């Protein structure tokens with residue numbers, strides 16, 4: 001989609017990391033910006049920063065895992081701006097640990113934000129984007145998945161499942177739009193490790209979904225390895241934002257920020273098609289493999 005200037009970009013998880021970097025890029029391109037985030041202070045700071053840089057910007061405290069909150073948010077966005085040119089379903093959280101040690105609370109939290117957050121964004125924004133398209137205004141949707149939507153590394157069960165689901169959801173959304181005769185664009189962003197706040201996701205965990213007991217060895221190991229990998233990410237959030245907007249402008253669906261990992265994706269599918277055991281997700285990056293835990 002060309003001509004982003006003057007259109008409205010709605011970005012969930014926009015107070016930090018990739019979301020904030022995308023908001024900055026949207027500002028550079030002359031877009032009006034609406035940020036949704038569950039974390040109040042960083043949200044206020046992000047709004048102030050973008051406003052000081054000359055953007056027309058709104059910020060709303062929204063928990064994307066809550067369908068009713070997203071419904072009210074969408075109502076307010078369309079009332080305030082009249083249109084949405086770009087919807088970025090980006091808010092996300094990550095936990096970890098062996099699958100059999102991952103509690104109900106963690107599944108609810110991670111799937112609630114990473115998967116249902118995207119579902120809610122689609123349900124409450126897309127019908128009105130389709131309406132606008134019928135009156136001649138097209139638009140575009142970006143969903144943030146992860147390379148964990150394409151390979152399934154150990155210790156990240158709930159996160160892997162949530163991101164595989166976002167890949168399936170986004171491809172289905174693309175096909176559904178085309179089958180409905182819509183040309184609304186879709187871009188699926190699949191980053192690998194990028195230095196952001198994702199390794200500190202616990203800060204946003206609702207107390208009702210707190211871990212029941214102390215962390216197990218595998219949960220600690222997962223946190224340490226994600227922290228290390230995220231801190232060591234060599235591509236910055238600004239670069240990911242630049243790649244994403246380039247794909248939006250060119251109407252491209254898939255964005256893989258770390259092409260060096262793609263051989264692992266190929267090995268995964270080749271192993272499946274050849275009937276072998278699952279390929280080693282860390283085959284290309286053995287240095288990223290978390291050590292064994294009890």
Ligand SMILES: NC(=O)c1ccc[n+]([C@@H]2O[C@H](COP(=O)([O-])OP(=O)(O)OC[C@H]3O[C@@H](n4cnc5c(N)ncnc54)[C@H](O)[C@@H]3O)[C@@H](O)[C@H]2O)c1
Pocket residue numbers: 012013014015016017018019036037038039062063064065090091092093094113114144145146147190191192193194195196197198199200201204230233
């Ligand atoms: N950083 C990476 O290495 C990496 C890699 C692959 C995918 N991702 C994905 O990128 C997206 C952005 O994450 P990030 O890396 O910028 O991390 P981040 O923690 O810096 O940003 C995530 C934002 O989402 C917000 N958020 C969390 N729960 C929310 C909720 N319930 N409702 C609304 N907002 C909520 C947080 O407050 C935060 O501002 C996520 O979907 C993440 O899974 C990140």
